[in-house]
Amino acid sequence: xxxxxxxxGLGGRKPAVTERAxxxxxxxxxxxxxxxxxxxxxxxxxxxxxxxxxxQNLDLRFPNDTSWAGLTNYKTVLTSSLWWxxxxxxxxxxxxxxxxxLTLGMIIALVMYxxxxxxxxxxxxxxxxxxxxxxxxxxxxxxxxxxxxxxVNPALGIDKAWFGGHWSAMAVxxxxxxxxxxxxxxxxxxxxxxxxxxxxxxxAKVDGANAWQRFFRITLPLMKPAILVALLFRTLDAFRxxxxxxxxxxxxxxxxxxxxxxxxxxxxxxNLGLGSAxxxxxxxxxxxxxxxxxxxxxxxxxxxxxxx
Amino acid sequence: MRRGTREYALWSILxxxxxxxxxxxxxxxxxxxxxxxxxxxxxxFIPAHWTFDNYKVLFQGGFDNSPxxxxxxxxxxxxxxxxxIAIVLxxxxxxxxxxxxxxxxxxxxxxxxxxxxxxxISVIGPLFDMWRSIGxxxxxxxxxxxxxxFSLPLAIYVLVAFYREIxxxxxxxxxxxxxxxxxxFTKVILPLAAPGTFTAAILVFIFCWNDxxxxxxxxxxxxxxTVPAALAFFTGESQFTAPTGxxxxxxxxxxxxxxxxxxxxxxxxxxGLTSGxxxx
Numbered sequence: 001x002x003x004x005x006x007x008x009g010l011g012g013r014k015p016a017v018t019e020r021a022x023x024x025x026x027x028x029x030x031x032x033x034x035x036x037x038x039x040x041x042x043x044x045x046x047x048x049x050x051x052x053x054x055x056q057n058l059d060l061r062f063p064n065d066t067s068w069a070g071l072t073n074y075k076t077v078l079t080s081s082l083w084w085x086x087x088x089x090x091x092x093x094x095x096x097x098x099x100x101x102l103t104l105g106m107i108i109a110l111v112m113y114x115x116x117x118x119x120x121x122x123x124x125x126x127x128x129x130x131x132x133x134x135x136x137x138x139x140x141x142x143x144x145x146x147x148x149x150x151x152v153n154p155a156l157g158i159d160k161a162w163f164g165g166h167w168s169a170m171a172v173x174x175x176x177x178x179x180x181x182x183x184x185x186x187x188x189x190x191x192x193x194x195x196x197x198x199x200x201x202x203x204a205k206v207d208g209a210n211a212w213q214r215f216f217r218i219t220l221p222l223m224k225p226a227i228l229v230a231l232l233f234r235t236l237d238a239f240r241x242x243x244x245x246x247x248x249x250x251x252x253x254x255x256x257x258x259x260x261x262x263x264x265x266x267x268x269x270x271n272l273g274l275g276s277a278x279x280x281x282x283x284x285x286x287x288x289x290x291x292x293x294x295x296x297x298x299x300x301x302x303x304x305x306x307x308x
Numbered sequence: 309m310r311r312g313t314r315e316y317a318l319w320s321i322l323x324x325x326x327x328x329x330x331x332x333x334x335x336x337x338x339x340x341x342x343x344x345x346x347x348x349x350x351x352x353f354i355p356a357h358w359t360f361d362n363y364k365v366l367f368q369g370g371f372d373n374s375p376x377x378x379x380x381x382x383x384x385x386x387x388x389x390x391x392x393i394a395i396v397l398x399x400x401x402x403x404x405x406x407x408x409x410x411x412x413x414x415x416x417x418x419x420x421x422x423x424x425x426x427x428x429i430s431v432i433g434p435l436f437d438m439w440r441s442i443g444x445x446x447x448x449x450x451x452x453x454x455x456x457x458f459s460l461p462l463a464i465y466v467l468v469a470f471y472r473e474i475x476x477x478x479x480x481x482x483x484x485x486x487x488x489x490x491x492x493f494t495k496v497i498l499p500l501a502a503p504g505t506f507t508a509a510i511l512v513f514i515f516c517w518n519d520x521x522x523x524x525x526x527x528x529x530x531x532x533x534t535v536p537a538a539l540a541f542f543t544g545e546s547q548f549t550a551p552t553g554x555x556x557x558x559x560x561x562x563x564x565x566x567x568x569x570x571x572x573x574x575x576x577x578x579x580g581l582t583s584g585x586x587x588x
Contacts, residue, residue: 021409028410035401035460036416039423042457046434053433111322116315118323123578124571125330130581131570132334133518135536136559140333143340149552151336154351179333184581191582236425243520247540259429259521266433267525276433283430290425 047283053276060270073277083261083278087285090257093170094238097177101234102227104178105185112186113193126183134180138247141176169253176244181237185230192226193219232293236286258282334563341556348552362557376558378530379538383562386448386534387516390455394463395509397456402467407476417468420461428458432525439526446528454522459512466511469583470504507580510573517566535562 057069077083112122129137143149145162153159162168196219204214220227242259249255251264262282265275340348341362343355350356366376405413435454436445444450474497482492523537530538539558542551570577 024408025410028404028408029412031400031404031408032412032416035397035464036419038397038457039419039460042435042454043423043426043431046431046438049434049438050430053437107322108326111319111326115319115323117319122323122326124574125327127570127574127577128330128334128567130577131514131566132563133520133536133559133566135520135539136337136563137333139539139555139559140337143552143556144333144336148349149340149351149550151351151353155353179329183330187578187582233425236427240427240429242429243536246520246524259427262429262432263521263525266436272433272437279427279430279433282427286425286427286430 047280050276050279050283053272054280056273058271058273060272069273073273074281076274077277077281082256083258085254086256086258086261089170089255090239090241090259093174093177093241093257094235097174097181097238098231098234100174100178101182101185102231104182105189105230108182108186109189109193112190126186128183129180130183132180134243135247137180138176138244141172141179142248145172163249163253166253166255169249169255173241173244173248173255176248177238177241180244181234185234188230188233189223189226192223192230195226196222228293228297232290235293236289239286239289240282258285334567337556337559337563340552341560343553345553348550362553363561365554366558366561375538375542375554376535376561379533379535380562382448382530382532383517383534383536386451386455386532387513389448390452390459390516391509391513393452394456394459394512395467395505398460398463398467398508399505402464402471405464405468406471406474417464420464423458424461424465426458428454428521432521435522436525445526446531448532450526451522451532451534454526455516455519459515462515463508463512466508466580466583467504470507470580471501473504474500503576504580507573507576510569510577511580514566514570517562 054073055069055071057065057067057072059065108122108126112119112126115122142163145152147153147159147161150162152162160168162172200218200222201214204218209217240259241257242263245251245255245257245260246263251257251260256264258278259282262275262278265271265278267275269275336353339353339355342358342360343350344357344359344361347355347357367374371377401416404410405417431454439445439450444453476497478496478500479492482496483489487495518536519534520536520540523534524540527533527537533541535558539555542555542558
């Protein structure tokens with residue numbers, strides 16, 4: 001306290017909290033309380049509850065056989081090949097779709113920023129994927145690639161069972177994910193792009209820099225904070241992939257993600273103990289990814305924003 | 309001049325590609341919804357024979373027997389209720405954060421941000437178990453609670469960004485000019501705060517409207533099942549007909565109004581989606 005006062009140059013005298021400041025503080029807390037309680041109620045409490053569940057043998061089909069299991073559920077999950085296959089699938093989908101989104105998003109952002117015309121048209125069309133329910137888009141792509149209803153095979157003049165093989169199914173899933181979320185990436189990148197001082201480009205032009213040099217030497221470095229924030233949110237969002245896989249393959253052909261695995265254990269098999277262990281492990285992995293972004297890339301979260 | 313033409317052509321192609329890519333799924337699903345059952349597997353992008361039967365079937369049987377009417381009402385009602393509560397709670401918090409000085413502000417904003425990256429699948433098990441034991445499973449409230457919680461971070465961030473831009477001094481100025489506190493609020497502050505609040509409401513509603521994970525895990529019947537979950541359980545009219553046309557028709561009904569809405573308010577939505585993305 002005295003350090004604060006000293007820094008404020010108040011001659012070591014502790015500043016009295018005025019009645020007005022105190023009531024402002026009280027009002028602030030009162031106004032925030034409902035939102036804070038609502039947020040904690042459905043996240044903090046259930047995650048603790050999930051940890052408790054994960055330490056039990058708890059299968060809703062045999063509720064009388066419930067017992068403490070210690071870490072056996074975790075051992076079961078971590079030694080199963082299905083879990084590691086799903087982790088690999090999830091990581092693969094996340095890395096590929098976020099990389100493609102970043103590239104496409106950057107191109108679309110540049111079009112919106114630099115286009116001589118049609119800027120409004122691009123923005124309008126980019127918002128369409130945002131407005132469509134993920135499940136609806138997943139059905140649209142599934143019907144498009146399905147050998148019986150689809151137009152993709154006739155258009156390409158081939159006869160391919162897209163959902164019959166691992167890699168082709170993964171490709172369609174990733175494409176659907178990219179289609180749905182690139183607009184968000186593009187808009188975030190555009191917001192970062194518009195903060196760059198136009199004068200820098202003019203100066204670079206005068207000095208003889210070409211368009212590529214201007215992009216790689218000015219645009220990219222100055223957009224680094226915006227890019228990293230967009231990457232962090234999209235990475236964690238893609239890591240939770242569920243809707244597209246559930247609709248298109250239900251995890252067939254080895255396309256299962258960790259979220260699908262958690263759903264299958266908890267809801268389909270009603271094995272709350274094992275399913276909760278999967279849930280807690282997913283939670284830990286999300287924390288790890290966030291930690292890596294913040295530590296390794298120095299993402300300043302204060303500049304960030306919640307995703308959609 | 310030649311350079312100008314080439315640049316013009318390049319931009320045209322780029323814009324065209326973006327446009328086609330964005331529109332393909334929606335045009336395709338509209339096309340499927342208009343195809344007859346016999347032609348649904350013809351693989352044509354544009355239907356050869358048009359019919360509205362797929363739409364009619366959705367509404368056959370009225371409220372009790374239609375596979376679609378009840379989920380549609382659920383989606384609208386749950387979305388509106390969750391949005392209203394979330395916006396009220398977020399507006400209180402955002403007003404306090406944007407305007408008042410109190411310790412813990414940064415912690416609340418940080419916590420909201422942490423919640424935004426929280427994996428919903430991690431609380432599915434506990435919520436499934438809790439809702440079943442306290443009777444919230446397969447009810448409106450059982451979906452409204454997680455929706456409002458998970459949309460609060462988005463709502464708070466968007467509202468704080470908008471509320472920080474409001475010239476709050478105008479309120480005092482109006483009072484100096486003889487307005488009562490209530491008049492100062494309703495005539496000066498409310499019109500300034502309304503556009504941002506409305507934008508946040510659109511984003512929250514789209515979030516609820518889009519959700520699938522909570523909708524399939526916390527419901528078991530049409531009592532509370534929303535459209536995305538109901539679509540996953542659609543069956544054909546008989547066991548020999550695939551529900552492709554019906555799913556497509558239902559998809560169009562829940563998509564077109566949202567798209568029109570999004571396009572109509574596109575400037576605000578873009579501002580809302582990117583608010584706080586840049587420092588300032």
